[in-house]
Amino acid sequence: MSLRLRLTLWYSGILAATMLVFGIGLYFFLNYFLYDGVKDELSQEAQITYSRVQKSVALSLKGLVVDLELENRDLYSNNLLLQLYNVKLKSLDRSVVLQLNEISLPVPPVEKFKGTTAYFEKTKVAGQDILIYYMGIYDSFNQPNELIGILEAAFPIGHYETTLLKLRYALMLWAIVTIVLAASFGWFMSRKALKPIDQVIEAANQIESGDDLEKRILYEGPRDEIGRLTDTINGMLSRIQVTYSELEEAYRAQRRFVSDASHELRTPLTTIRGNVDLLEKMWKSTSGSTELATPDQMQISLEAMQDIAGEAQRMSRLVNDLLALARADAGVEMDKTQLPVLSLVQEVVRRSQFLTRTAEWQVGDLSALEDAVVYGNRDYLQQLLFIFIENAFKYTKEGYVKLDALRSDGLVGIRIEDSGIGMNKEDVPHIFDRFYRADLSRGQTSGTGLGLSIAKWIIDEHGGSIEVKTRKDEGTTFIVWIPASFPLTV
Structure with a gap:
C-alpha cells in the first residue's frame, strides 16, 4: 500500500469517525430537545386531568369499590388522547x-407501577406513533397506596418521528458526500504534497544506476518538512558527487602510480637482463678455449657489471622510496625528539660536498639556526634536505647550488637555491605528485619522481611547509619552513 493511499485512508477514516460522533451527538441532542418539550407539555396536561378525575364509591359483586370517571371537558379534549x-x-x-x-x-x-407512580412510553396505536404518559391512581380511603386506576394521556408524535428519520437520512447522506469529497481532495493534496518524494525516488534510482550524479531534486514549495528533506537529500547528493569524484581521482592516481612504478622498475630490470645475457654469451665463447679473454672483452664485461650494479642500486633506491611512501600512506608515525637544528644542517652540509655534482656548492649564513630547537626525527629531516640538494645538483649542470638559513615568527627556514633549468609555473602545483617529472623527457635526468613526494610527507609530519620560487632557465629556490623554539641562554 502506497504512502499516498495510507494518508488518504487515515484522513478519510479520521473524518468519518469525526462525522459519526458529530452526527450521533446532533441526532440525540435534537431528539432530546424535541421530546423534552413534548414530555413537559404532556405531563402538565396529565397532571391537570388527574386533578379532575371524579372518584365515587359504588357497590359491585366484589363489594364496595371506587368508581373513576373523566370530566366532560376532558372527554372532549382535542389536544390529548x-x-x-x-x-x-x-x-x-x-x-x-x-x-x-x-x-x-x-x-x-x-x-409496571412497582417503584414508580408515572412513566413515559412510545408505542404504535392503529399504525401511528404516539407518546403515552401513564399515571397511577391510588386509593385514599380504605387501603392507601393501593393502585385503583391508571390515567393514560397520549400525544401523536408521527411528525416528530418523521422529522428525526429525515434528519438521520440527511446526516448519513451529508456524511457520505463529505467523506467522498474530502477523500478526493485528500488524494489530490497528498499527491501534490508527496510529489517531491517521487522526485527523490527518481533521483535515487538515477544515482543507483550511476548515470547522473549531477541530478538534483527540484522543489519550489514552502520550507516545510518536505522542503527540508529535499534540501537534505540535495546536500547529500552533492557530498556523494564530491566523494565519488574524489574516489575516481584516487583510482586514477592509483592506476597511474602502479603504471609509473611498473615502468620505473622495468627499465633497470631490462638493463640488468641485457647485461646478464651479454656476460653469458661472452662466458660461453671463452669457456672451451685455452685463451684468456681479450682486453676488449674484459672491458665489456667490466662495463656490463658496472651497469648491473648501477641499475641494482637504482632499483634499491626506488624500492626504498616506495617503502617510505607506503609507510606514509599507512599513517606510520615518526619517532621525534628535541633536536638542535644547526648541528643537523651542518652535518648535511658536510656530507653534501661529496655528492656527484658539476655545479659549485656554496654554504651561506647559518646564524639564523643558532639556539633553534625543533621537535622531529633527525634521519628524516636529513633525508628531506638531501632530497632538495640532490635535485638541485641534478638539474644544475653549471652555476651554483647554495644553502643558507632564515628565521621568522617561531619558524626556521632552510633555503636551497640553484641556478639550474628551473620550471614552468604550470609545473609547480604538480611537483609533489608521485612520479611527476617537470622535464619533458623522463630520460633527460635520472630519478624516479618520488623524492619530492617523500619530502612533502616528511615536512607535513613535522608541521612545516615548503615555499617554491622558480623561473624557466633561471633556477629554482626551495625554502623549507619548520616550527622551532628558541630557549633562552644565560
Missing part, C-alpha cells in the same frame, strides 16, 4: 376521539 382504566372493575373511560375511532390505548400491567 385520554383513557382512564379502573383496575378493580376492569373498565375503560375514553375521550371522545378514541371512542369515535374505536381505538383503545394499551393498558400496562400493574407490575
Whole structure:
C-alpha cells in the first residue's frame, strides 16, 4: 500500500469517525430537545386531568369499590388522547376521539407501577406513533397506596418521528458526500504534497544506476518538512558527487602510480637482463678455449657489471622510496625528539660536498639556526634536505647550488637555491605528485619522481611547509619552513 493511499485512508477514516460522533451527538441532542418539550407539555396536561378525575364509591359483586370517571371537558379534549382504566372493575373511560375511532390505548400491567407512580412510553396505536404518559391512581380511603386506576394521556408524535428519520437520512447522506469529497481532495493534496518524494525516488534510482550524479531534486514549495528533506537529500547528493569524484581521482592516481612504478622498475630490470645475457654469451665463447679473454672483452664485461650494479642500486633506491611512501600512506608515525637544528644542517652540509655534482656548492649564513630547537626525527629531516640538494645538483649542470638559513615568527627556514633549468609555473602545483617529472623527457635526468613526494610527507609530519620560487632557465629556490623554539641562554 502506497504512502499516498495510507494518508488518504487515515484522513478519510479520521473524518468519518469525526462525522459519526458529530452526527450521533446532533441526532440525540435534537431528539432530546424535541421530546423534552413534548414530555413537559404532556405531563402538565396529565397532571391537570388527574386533578379532575371524579372518584365515587359504588357497590359491585366484589363489594364496595371506587368508581373513576373523566370530566366532560376532558372527554372532549382535542389536544390529548385520554383513557382512564379502573383496575378493580376492569373498565375503560375514553375521550371522545378514541371512542369515535374505536381505538383503545394499551393498558400496562400493574407490575409496571412497582417503584414508580408515572412513566413515559412510545408505542404504535392503529399504525401511528404516539407518546403515552401513564399515571397511577391510588386509593385514599380504605387501603392507601393501593393502585385503583391508571390515567393514560397520549400525544401523536408521527411528525416528530418523521422529522428525526429525515434528519438521520440527511446526516448519513451529508456524511457520505463529505467523506467522498474530502477523500478526493485528500488524494489530490497528498499527491501534490508527496510529489517531491517521487522526485527523490527518481533521483535515487538515477544515482543507483550511476548515470547522473549531477541530478538534483527540484522543489519550489514552502520550507516545510518536505522542503527540508529535499534540501537534505540535495546536500547529500552533492557530498556523494564530491566523494565519488574524489574516489575516481584516487583510482586514477592509483592506476597511474602502479603504471609509473611498473615502468620505473622495468627499465633497470631490462638493463640488468641485457647485461646478464651479454656476460653469458661472452662466458660461453671463452669457456672451451685455452685463451684468456681479450682486453676488449674484459672491458665489456667490466662495463656490463658496472651497469648491473648501477641499475641494482637504482632499483634499491626506488624500492626504498616506495617503502617510505607506503609507510606514509599507512599513517606510520615518526619517532621525534628535541633536536638542535644547526648541528643537523651542518652535518648535511658536510656530507653534501661529496655528492656527484658539476655545479659549485656554496654554504651561506647559518646564524639564523643558532639556539633553534625543533621537535622531529633527525634521519628524516636529513633525508628531506638531501632530497632538495640532490635535485638541485641534478638539474644544475653549471652555476651554483647554495644553502643558507632564515628565521621568522617561531619558524626556521632552510633555503636551497640553484641556478639550474628551473620550471614552468604550470609545473609547480604538480611537483609533489608521485612520479611527476617537470622535464619533458623522463630520460633527460635520472630519478624516479618520488623524492619530492617523500619530502612533502616528511615536512607535513613535522608541521612545516615548503615555499617554491622558480623561473624557466633561471633556477629554482626551495625554502623549507619548520616550527622551532628558541630557549633562552644565560
